[in-house]
Amino acid sequence: MTVSTAIARLNAADPDFARHLDHLLSWESVSDDAVNQRVLDIIKAVRERGDAALVEFTQRFDGVDAKRIDDLILGRERLELALTRITPEQREALEKAANRVRLYHERQKQDSWQYTEADGTVLGQKVTPLDRAGLYVPGGKASYPSSVLMNAIPAKVAGVGEVVMVVPTPRGEVNELVLAAACIAGVDRVFTVGGAQAVAALAYGTESVPQVDKIVGPGNIYVATAKRHVFGQVGIDMIAGPSEILVVCDGQTVPDWIAMDLFSQAEHDEDAQAILVSPDADFLDRVAASIDKLLPTMERAEIIEKSINGRGALIQVRDMQQAIEVANRIAPEHLELSVADPQAWLPQIRHAGAIFMGRHTSEALGDYCAGPNHVLPTSGTARFSSPLGVYDFQKRSSIIFCSEQGASELGKTASVLARGESLTAHARSAEYRILTQDKGN
Structure with missing residues (x-):
């Protein structure tokens, strides 16, 4: 079996970088x-x-x-x-x-x-x-x-x-x-x-x-x-797209480690996406060489090859600050911060399903046994979605208990707003609870 890669190389300095990145990230999940x-x-x-x-x-x-x-x-x-x-x-x-x-x-x-509240009104939330x-x-x-x-x-x-x-x-x-x-x-x-x-x-x-x-x-x-x-x-829970990994690296991690991290998602299926972002052009070359060296040793080499060639990329950026900007633009399912001080960059990460901190934290650990959930938002939905969690299996009911005085006081506000919306029954329902002495005020 012969396998080879022709992974895309992008440079954030290119005028048409945004267009190329959008094309790379596009994935149509709509059924025919x-x-x-x-x-x-x-x-x-x-x-x-x-x-x-x-x-x-x-x-x-x-x-x-x-x-x-x-x-x-x-x-x-x-x-x-x-x-x-x-x-x-x-x-x-x-x-x-x-x-x-x-x-x-x-x-x-x-x-x-x-x-x-001071007048005895009770507000809260019941979690069930x-x-x-x-x-x-x-x-x-x-x-x-x-x-x-x-x-x-x-x-x-x-x-x-x-x-x-x-x-x-x-x-x-x-x-x-x-x-x-x-x-x-x-x-x-x-x-x-x-x-x-x-x-x-x-x-x-x-x-x-x-x-x-x-x-x-x-x-x-x-x-x-x-x-x-x-x-x-x-x-x-969600409509999941193909698996994704984005590695942000300062160029100091062992290239073979990074190549295998990219493979760890590419081996899922041909539509999976594996991207490396680094300001170090020589490092990108070394990772590309590691990809070519290690690919023939993989059991799922053909799947990895199609994934890497079809949707993978090595992206050169100006510096680590721009690398973080690209990461937020991609909003990946899995983000590896393979850098010397990941904690320093963490506050700037706004969009990611799971964030793997440091050179020794491979994404694979999160898939199996680290503890956090591996069911994560894909296809850029980390911009507004979260990992699966306990909160997905709980629902919340609002609790409102009004004391006599509280109902009277709130009724005045509700009455004004309800009549402003021409909802007379709403207004009168609230007004019935206004205490006599309050009506005279």
């Missing part, structure tokens, strides 16, 4: 009409025929010889069995990662709060976990037990009553690591269904699959399209 229609047909069938449709689609799309829905349900005992089928090293790694993810997310948990969350997990060989931990554990920390996992088993292929991760993370129910049909089942419920309040987890174009269509019926 055929995919949209197919997903809509699947959703309609699941809503109308429930379990029967799930069994039929699983037979057709996954090649699973399922006769009834019970063939697609895994009980808790099956998850516990998976723990015995993985190696002791794998179990220890899963448990260690799960513990770190749990400890980190426990710090995110928000509590209800109230305060009392979702009743039920649905977790979509890709199945087969390309499955990710780490994603099970990252999605299920925050839900459990938030206090979600039930976590339901759906995972396809194409041609009956079960990933024991995924099931073991589900056991460790506390997943309550598992259905071996996938695709748009699994999303539809979670969103609307069937005779066997319970309806959930929110669906989280990555999937292919059919899963992403289905999530778009069911949003509003249920909540969703």
Whole structure:
């Protein structure tokens, strides 16, 4: 197998740099009409025929010889069995990662709060976990037990009553690591269904699959399209684009380290994006040489090659200040600050899903076991979105209690504003509570 790279080289000093960067970053996530229609047909069938449709689609799309829905349900005992089928090293790694993810997310948990004003009026916020969350997990060989931990554990920390996992088993292929991760993370129910049909089942419920309040987890174009269509019926985490990494380096990190960090995202798929930004032109050359040297040693070399050649880039900037400006412009999913003093630059980072500080902090640590969530905003959405967290599985209700005096005082303000909006019933409802002596003032 012959692989070679022709990674793009950009220079921020070029007059047309902004145009080239925009072209590099562009990624169209909109499904075509055929995919949209197919997903809509699947959703309609699941809503109308429930379990029967799930069994039929699983037979057709996954090649699973399922006769009834019970063939697609895994009980808790099956998850516990998976723990015995993985190696002791794998179990220890899963448990260690799960513990770190749990400890980190426990710090995110928000509590209800109230305060009392001088007249006895009480205001506050009641924080309540979702009743039920649905977790979509890709199945087969390309499955990710780490994603099970990252999605299920925050839900459990938030206090979600039930976590339901759906995972396809194409041609009956079960990933024991995924099931073991589900056991460790506390997943309550598992259905071996996938695709748009699994999303539809979670969103609307069937005779066997319970309806959930929110669906989280990555999937292919059919899963992403289905999530778009069911949003509003249920909540969703995000519509994720391809994986991304942006490395900002001062030129002093080992070039092979940087090349492998770029590979760590490029190996996900051909549309993944890996970019290095540095003010040191010689360093960019050395990293390019490392890329060419190391690429033939990679198991997923062909995927990495297509990703690097199609969407990768080495970007030269004037100085570290401009490097940070470019980073904020890109708003990457993963940002590595591979510099001598990352803490000094951190205050200037405004847009990034996760920030990896220093030369020794590879992005891969965040994917598995550092603790913070690896479900992150992609395609520039870090400008307005955050990593998945406990807060995604909690909702907030406002609390308003008015004392007699408080209702009277607030009623005067509400009356004026309501009548200004010509909403007389609003005004009179508030005015009824104004105390007699206050009306005379």
